[in-house]
Amino acid sequence: MSADTESANTEQAAAITGLDNLETGPGDGAKRTPGELGGKVWRALWPKVLAIAIVVGLWQLVYALKVKPHDILPGPGQVLPALWDQLGHGQLWQAIGTTLRRAVIGFALALVIGSLVGLIVARVPPVRAAVGSMITGLQTIPSVVWIPFAIILFGNNTTAILFMVIITAAPSIANGLIAGVDFTPPLLMRAGRSMGLRRFALYRDLVMPAALPPFVAGLKQGWAFAWHGLFAGELLVIVPNSPSIGVLLSSDQDQTDIVGVISIMIVILVLGVAVDILFNVLNESIRRRRGLAAAPSTSRGWRLSAGVAR
Amino acid sequence: MSQTDQQASLDGQATATSPARPAGPPSVTGEPAIQITDVSKTFGKGQSATVALDGVSLSVAPGEFVCLIGASGCGKSTLLSLVAGLDAPTSGTVSSGGRRVAFMFQEPALFPWYTAAQNVALPLRANGVGRKQRQERVRDLLESVHLGGFADKRPHELSGGMRQRVALARALAQDAEVLLMDEPFGALDAMTRDLLHELLEGIWRRQGFSVLFVTHEVREAVRLGDRVVLLSSRPGRVLEDFSIEIERPRGIDSGQTVERALQIKAKLNEEVLRHVG
Numbered sequence: 001m002s003a004d005t006e007s008a009n010t011e012q013a014a015a016i017t018g019l020d021n022l023e024t025g026p027g028d029g030a031k032r033t034p035g036e037l038g039g040k041v042w043r044a045l046w047p048k049v050l051a052i053a054i055v056v057g058l059w060q061l062v063y064a065l066k067v068k069p070h071d072i073l074p075g076p077g078q079v080l081p082a083l084w085d086q087l088g089h090g091q092l093w094q095a096i097g098t099t100l101r102r103a104v105i106g107f108a109l110a111l112v113i114g115s116l117v118g119l120i121v122a123r124v125p126p127v128r129a130a131v132g133s134m135i136t137g138l139q140t141i142p143s144v145v146w147i148p149f150a151i152i153l154f155g156n157n158t159t160a161i162l163f164m165v166i167i168t169a170a171p172s173i174a175n176g177l178i179a180g181v182d183f184t185p186p187l188l189m190r191a192g193r194s195m196g197l198r199r200f201a202l203y204r205d206l207v208m209p210a211a212l213p214p215f216v217a218g219l220k221q222g223w224a225f226a227w228h229g230l231f232a233g234e235l236l237v238i239v240p241n242s243p244s245i246g247v248l249l250s251s252d253q254d255q256t257d258i259v260g261v262i263s264i265m266i267v268i269l270v271l272g273v274a275v276d277i278l279f280n281v282l283n284e285s286i287r288r289r290r291g292l293a294a295a296p297s298t299s300r301g302w303r304l305s306a307g308v309a310r
Numbered sequence: 311m312s313q314t315d316q317q318a319s320l321d322g323q324a325t326a327t328s329p330a331r332p333a334g335p336p337s338v339t340g341e342p343a344i345q346i347t348d349v350s351k352t353f354g355k356g357q358s359a360t361v362a363l364d365g366v367s368l369s370v371a372p373g374e375f376v377c378l379i380g381a382s383g384c385g386k387s388t389l390l391s392l393v394a395g396l397d398a399p400t401s402g403t404v405s406s407g408g409r410r411v412a413f414m415f416q417e418p419a420l421f422p423w424y425t426a427a428q429n430v431a432l433p434l435r436a437n438g439v440g441r442k443q444r445q446e447r448v449r450d451l452l453e454s455v456h457l458g459g460f461a462d463k464r465p466h467e468l469s470g471g472m473r474q475r476v477a478l479a480r481a482l483a484q485d486a487e488v489l490l491m492d493e494p495f496g497a498l499d500a501m502t503r504d505l506l507h508e509l510l511e512g513i514w515r516r517q518g519f520s521v522l523f524v525t526h527e528v529r530e531a532v533r534l535g536d537r538v539v540l541l542s543s544r545p546g547r548v549l550e551d552f553s554i555e556i557e558r559p560r561g562i563d564s565g566q567t568v569e570r571a572l573q574i575k576a577k578l579n580e581e582v583l584r585h586v587g
Contacts, residue, residue: 012508016456019502023469191419194394195412195484196436205432209423290422291466 074259083263091243096267099234099245102158106165107226113166114173114222121174122181132178138171143229147236158242161233168229169222176218180211212286220279227272342369343409343488343520344393349402350545351388362388364545365402372487373518377535379528379574381582385546386524390490393522412486416493418473420465426452426476427461433484451479454513471502475509482513489514491523495530504562507533511559528578529571533562538574542581550577 063075086092154160192206234246252260351363362385370376391397394413434444455475495503531538538552556566
């Protein structure tokens with residue numbers, strides 16, 4: 001290469017680099033200071049704290065108005081201390097442990113089964129024609145309907161409860177995967193095929209990553225259904241000598257202990273919310289990696305301080 | 311194409327179909343890199359059938375840069391899909407003589423879940439290139455499109471021009487002897503586009519692959535092509551095959567380029583006006 005073309009090359013490289021710098025702007029890789037992180041946590045937290053305060057306030061109001069007798073509908077003043085007291089005992093934690101273990105094992109099995117079924121249905125057209133709509137049909141069966149079937153098939157034991165989790169969660173997971181596979185952008189499919197991606201590589205590099213967002217949505221829905229199935233199972237399938245949240249709830253019902261019932265319901269709600277937050281973190285990280293989420297500072301554009309400070 | 315033909319074109323005595331590339335690498339064989347023979351393509355059936363291409367014949371020599379232009383509906387993109395093997399012709403034959411063919415689209419079509427480097431590595435992985443060698447190739451390829459510092463960025467963090475350069479590096483990673491480009495710079499601003507013309511021309515002259523480049527911009531075609539092939543619209547047929555003998559490197563705004571573009575544009579306008587009635 002002559003000196004002439006070489007200098008033209010460096011000139012070209014310089015021009016391109018200049019344009020690149022203009023177009024990409026200043027780097028946003030700056031580290032967050034602890035103060036900024038604290039601000040972020042606070043921004044995510046205060047709406048939730050406020051919502052809880054409003055609910056507790058309304059509850060106290062209904063209690064004070066004596067809509068129902070106080071021994072039938074207790075107020076937060078009775079329930080919250082009772083719940084606090086229960087949290088100090090091992091029995092509640094043991095029950096939470098048993099229930100969560102069932103939820104996690106059942107959901108993991110549902111994940112494997114649902115993904116396998118979903119992949120086969122998505123890939124094989126005759127199978128899809130045969131069972132595609134049946135999967136949605138399975139989702140519409142109320143979870144308690146499976147109880148007699150589960151008890152007769154497996155007996156009063158943990159297997160029956162795990163079956164409840166799997167049968168309620170797997171259809172949503174399968175459906176999420178099927179929808180995801182359908183969402184592979186045709187242009188990327190053409191690009192993938194033209195660069196020689198085939199079979200396994202096509203699935204690993206294109207179809208599966210493209211399917212991830214609908215799949216995660218399916219997981220989230222599957223978890224909600226699993227939670228239904230799990231408590232239907234724990235309330236109605238009586239497994240001897242295994243204190244679970246469902247068992248605590250039904251024994252409180254037997255003793256007409258309304259304070260205990262509400263306490264357990266609060267525990268169930270908190271666990272459900274905690275898992276939902278986990279899924280949201282997963283979802284958010286996928287969105288951020290793909291440039292679907294705005295920068296953190298603009299995505300939460302509405303702030304309590306917005307109207308006050310500025 | 312033989313050496314004597316090459317000489318003839320150097321002397322500026324080329325016929326309409328013989329390529330002229332005074333500064334390009336010499337062609338190696340006489341056999342064309344792409345041979346399109348009497349190709350027709352019809353979409354749909356019966357009443358609603360659309361004839362996209364009707365008896366198109368075209369050949370591209372090894373190392374030749376051919377631009378396809380035409381108004382909307384001339385089947386330019388269809389023709390590229392046929393050469394890439396993404397679609398099959400209704401009749402006629404398309405052959406690239408077993409050569410590896412790479413495709414670049416109007417959109418970068420990068421995988422948004424992978425970084426720039428991972429995107430460029432995809433065809434290497436598909437071809438079974440080992441990890442260590444792959445990393446080196448990816449670094450060189452990104453360097454060649456001036457994106458060495460952006461290997462770990464994801465597509466959404468890059469500008470349109472940068473994404474299209476990643477797509478170019480990914481196409482080059484296929485080690486193809488034929489590069490098909492479907493309006494690759496159509497969505498870019500003029501300055502970025504001019505720089506990418508230089509970049510593409512430089513890489514093409516060093517590596518000597520064949521290019522079939524679709525565009526609707528006549529000046530872009532004259533800027534880049536050894537030949538500019540004008541297609542008619544509905545159905546697509548080859549109307550005229552212009553050979554461009556302006557010395558490289560050319561400027562898109564230079565007098566010679568503009569003048570030649572005006573001649574071709576006049577023909578294109580004639581073709582468009584034919585569809586007024």
